[in-house]
Amino acid sequence: MPFPTRLIPGAAVTLLCALSASFALASEPIHQVSAEVCKNCHQEIYKQWSGSMHAQSSAMKDPIHAAFYQSEVGSPTEEGQVAKANKKYPVCLGCHAPNAARDKTTKLDAKPAYSEGVNCVACHTLAKYKGINDEGGKLRLGISSYELADKIQAPTGLNLGLQKLTAGDDPFGGASAGGDQKPNPHLGEPVEFEGQKIPGLPMEGNPKLMRSNDACMGCHDKRNNPHGVALCGTGDEYVQSRTQVNCISCHMPIAGGMADHSLGGGHDQAMLERSVLFDLSVTPKGDKLAVDASLTNQQPHVLPTGAPFRNIYLKVTAYDAKGEVVWQSTKGHPSEDDPQAYMFLTLVNDEGKPVPPPEAKKAGADSRLKPHETRVLSYEIPAKGVVLVRGELYYNLLWPSLVKKFTQLPEELKQPVLMAEAEKMIGTP
Ligand code: HEC
């Protein structure tokens, strides 16, 4: 957005002088600034972010992460916690509570900027992506893969040099957002807005980071467990797909003239509904119906990507004219009676037995849909009485074994989510 309007320069200068006196000593490091500060002016983006998993990413907020964090590390409200596996500062925080990791603390309730997890400044102070492998080939995870800045990093390049040269006495640069006059703290001086004192939040343009996958990869490329087993590999999957389309074009679409900060994934039903092309074809074949269920992964990453316990499954049901079920591909979960319909990754121990991520010694079978893969699952069902065949595709955040294990989790995180459905009537045009 340009800077079309100007405050009255004289008035602004007086205000600035009065303010800088009271603010001169009050500024805190930028990575400790709470999202509540940004909310004063960036209300719409704040609302989108606060409903996102980034805002829930710390062990203070996300019940699934908290369950693992407590068993692999300990309390998120105590200082001096170390990972049980290696007795070191918990690697989790570099991605799940980056501002706390920057201060090497484990007491996440000490500051809002810690418990807020991946908050505004966590992303907007990433300056340069160094890559996920360090010089010795070891993984550097989360913020340790970045050079970090003490200024807000901005996508369009709010490089303020020219503006400072031309704004004359106007310390606010005359910035306006959405038509409303808003003072601009990004010139680096404290401002007052609607009775709130806002610290100076100096800014610089950094499109190379903010408009590319570099803004995501430090946390989303890949991650290993303590035994070196790959747990998440969205970045590797993406490279395999050889796409040029970046993460933000899907995950931060422009809506209402701004980059949407809802950043939906597996917790977002609408995002899931768009992730797959799903259809059924039904062909009579003697006294049988040949049913093909076709699934196309629309992403340049695996479906489902991310945490290794994400999984999807297909269910096919045939109904008679009264709407009664006459045939179904599975009684409940297909892992037992229709294994082809269950798409998931297994992690196993040395004996090849499936185990939770922290204990895994190697990856087991992986039946998730590859980037852009189309898969057809075929069924032959007795035709007698069938007038409708229906297919349903479900998404689960957790493996069934973890659903059983984590009894404390809220119900809605354990329920399958309907991500796609298709129906075919038989014998009617
Ligand atoms: C007092 C009001 C105010 C507060 C508080 C505020 N900003 Fe801004 N911000 C602005 C104005 C004004 C602009 C420039 C006009 C626009 O793009 O809306 C801006 C622009 C931005 C931009 C976009 C620059 C670009 O390249 O387009 C980013 C990023 C940003 N702010 C981040 C933040 C973050 C992060 C915080 C909290 C740490 C924050 N802002 C707090 C007023 C504010």
Ligand code: HEC
């Ligand atoms: C997960 C990382 C991440 C988080 C968290 C995040 N941002 Fe952003 N933000 C980005 C990226 C990447 C862009 C650039 C998108 C683009 O330009 O395509 C951006 C763009 C912006 C813009 C410019 C929007 C536009 O289209 O003009 C503003 C303003 C902004 N962010 C403010 C905030 C505020 C305020 C918060 C917290 C409430 C926040 N951001 C949280 C990554 C993040």
Ligand code: HEC
């Ligand atoms: C500082 C680390 C960090 C950065 C940078 C980051 N993320 Fe995330 N992201 C996370 C963490 C941690 C979570 C998981 C929160 C949870 O479930 O506890 C997450 C969650 C997500 C989710 C939602 C997953 C779900 O379960 O629903 C999406 C989508 C996502 N990020 C995309 C992005 C994109 C796109 C970018 C780049 C613009 C980005 N992230 C930048 C750390 C980061």
Ligand code: HEC
């Ligand atoms: C073509 C659009 C598209 C692109 C490009 C894309 N994604 Fe996704 N992404 C999706 C959809 C749709 C989902 C939901 C289905 C799923 O979980 O696979 C998703 C899911 C996710 C999740 C959620 C995982 C979880 O555990 O819930 C993360 C994280 C993610 N993407 C990160 C990325 C990153 C990082 C990039 C860039 C390297 C990227 N995505 C590129 C569309 C896209």
Ligand code: HEC
């Ligand atoms: C390299 C960054 C990174 C590190 C290190 C990391 N995580 Fe994550 N974690 C993520 C991202 C990104 C997501 C969400 C998107 C996805 O599924 O890929 C996530 C998701 C999760 C989830 C699923 C949350 C949900 O809501 O379903 C759990 C549980 C989890 N992490 C636990 C941990 C624990 C415990 C540690 C430390 C031992 C840890 N993570 C270390 C990046 C990381």
